[in-house]
Amino acid sequence: MNIYLDTNLWNAMCDQPVDPGELVALLADRNANLVFSLQTFHELCKTFRASTTKSFERGKKLFSYLQEFVHAGIPCAREIMELLAAEMWALKLGTSPVDAFLNEKDYAVVRQEVDKLANGGYDERTAKYLEERAALASKTRMDQARHLESHSDIKQNLRNVSRANLEKWLNYGMTTPDGVELLVAHIQRQFPEAPRPEVEAYAPELLALPANAASRGLVRADLYYNWRCAHRDSNPKDLLDDMYHVLESVHCEIYATGEAGQAEYAGLLLTAKTRVAIYDGKMSPDRWLEGLACAPSTTLRCV
Secondary structure (H helix, E strand, O other): OEEEEOHHHHHHHHHOOOOHHHHHHHHHOOOOEEEEEHHHHHHHHHHHHHOOHHHHHHHHHHHHHHHHHHHOOOOEEOOHHHHHHHHHHHHHHOOOOOOOEOOHHHHHHHHHHHHHHHOOOOOHHHHHHHHHHHHHHHHHHHHHHHHHHHOHHHHHHHHOOOHHHHHHHHHHHOOOHHHHHHHHHHHHHHOOOOOHHHHHHHHHHHHHOOOOHHHHHHHHHHHHHHHHHHHHOOOOOOHHHHHHHHHOOOOOOEEEEOOHHHHHOHHHHOOOOOEEEEOOOOOOHHHHHHHHHHOOHHHOOOO
16 A cells, blocks of 8 residues: 655654654554655745745755655655656556556655755755746636636636536546547656557547556546636646645555545545545554554545
C-alpha cells in the first residue's frame, strides 16, 4: 500500500515530532510505504521564500526531516506530466502499466537536492524556479477568470451544473470533444513535436482506459477548475498546487491530507483505486497513518 502525503502532513509530522525511522519500519511491517513527490519538494521550498532568518531555519528543519525519509528510500511519485507521457508510451507500445515512481537514477538527483536544502543550500536557481511556477499559477488563475467573464454562455453552462451532479458531469465531460481537446493540449505541451492528427487519435484512446489515471485525472482537474471558477467567479491562488498534489497520487492507494477543504474535490479527480483520507489532528500523525495502513479500504473516508 502506498500512502501519498500532502505537504501539510509533512509539516505536522516534523512538528510533533514523529520519528522517521520508527514510522517507516512500522508501516513496512504492514506492507505500506509513505510517498512524497517533486510537488512536495517544491512546496517545502516555498518556506525559504520569505528570506528571513526564521523562514530559513524552518526550511532547513523541514528538509532535514524529509532527508531522513529520503535516505530511508521511501518512493517518490513521478510528476503528473511524466505520468501522462508514460501512459502515452504504454498505449503506443502496448506495454504493461506504467511505473508511477522515480527510478534509481532520478531518485539520486532528488536525494542530492534534498541534502543540499537540508544544509541551507537554497540558491538563486531554486528561487527563480519557484517564482516562475508562482507566476504561471497566477496567470492561469487570472486568465481563466477573464475567459469566463468574456464568454457568458460558457460560464452559464458551467453554472447550470449543480454540485450534486458534478461527478456525473465530470464523467461525461471526459468523453466529449471538449474533454478530448483538453487532453490534446496537455499532450502537445509535453510532446510539441508530435503531429496533431496523431495526438488527436491517441487522446480518446487514453481517456477510454480506466488504467490511465493520469490522463483522466488531468482532464477532470481542468473541468473541475473551470466549473469552480464559474460558480465562484475566481479560484483560490493555491488550488492549482493542491490539485497537483492530488494528481500525483493517482497511482497510490491513499491520498492523505490535513486540509479538510480538499474533501470537496480530491475524490473527484482520482479513480476508485485511490482513497482520500482527511487527517483531523485528533491523534498523532504516526498513529493515524498506522491506522490507515491497518484499516480495510471500506473504512477509509472516501470522498
